[in-house]
Amino acid sequence: MLRSLSTLRFIPKSTTRCRPFSTPARQVPKKTNALGVQTVKPWSELSTPQKVVVASKTTVSLGVIVAGVTLTSAIVYYIGSELFGSQSATSIFSDTVDRIRKDEELIAVLGEPIKGHGEPSRNSRRRNRRITSQVVEDHNNEPHLFMKFYVEGPENQGTVKLEMIKNEKKKWEYKTLYVDVPGHGYNSRRIYLERK
Structure with a gap:
């Protein structure tokens, strides 16, 4: 067994040929910031359907916020008037x-x-x-x-x-x-x- 080990030749690393791995190319978004997060396109660069989608999302979000603030204010007013109002x-x-x-x-x-x-x-x-x-x-x-x-x-x-x-x-x-x-x-x- 010792003989078989001695007959092995070691090839230095510098002379070894490695076949490069083939990896699929990563698709990087067109507009990214330094952290790699996709940023929003300016309004002028959006197409008409994209503008409609963005405007709809903004309107719905704003409506939810306004409804939440209104409901919270009504609850706070009712509880405050019931607990602290002189006529409660x-x-x-x-x-x-x-x-x-x-x-x-x-x-x-x-x-x-x-x-x-x-x-x-x-x-x-x-x-x-x-x-x-x-x-x-x-x-x-x-x-x-x-x-x-x-x-x-x-x-x-x-x-x-x-x-x-x-x-x-x-x-x-x-x-x-x-x-x-x-x-x-x-x-x-x-x-x-x-x-x-």
Whole structure:
């Protein structure tokens, strides 16, 4: 076996002939930038069908952007007016609970601190309970806001009901506001805060 290896002749690399590989020619786009990304042709170099396609794509993209901005603005406005507007149900609920917390008779009956909440729930994990409110028009087409929620203190609890109407400035004002407090062994009480 050693003899067969010794008879082999080594050919230096410089004298070896290699057949060049044949690779297909790469097709390079006509207009490319330094990174090899195809660039957009100027408007003047486009044919009429290409101009129609580019204009259509631009119009559709612009329409989607405008629709998205409009929808987002409407959602933000609605949420902002509902949460922070002085005429929203949330704001009216907060204002009413503040008035109840300042009433001496209710403080004496319910105790302190007084908390307000929506419909009672048996689920202790459910903290955000819905406040029931409704706007109804009377026979004169005047809107009336009706709301019902609950308050409780360490000594007792009560049901709050209110009715509001719009004044000359189109702002809600109280027509009636009262709290029904059940009596434990006594008669239940209705305590009025507003009555017109």
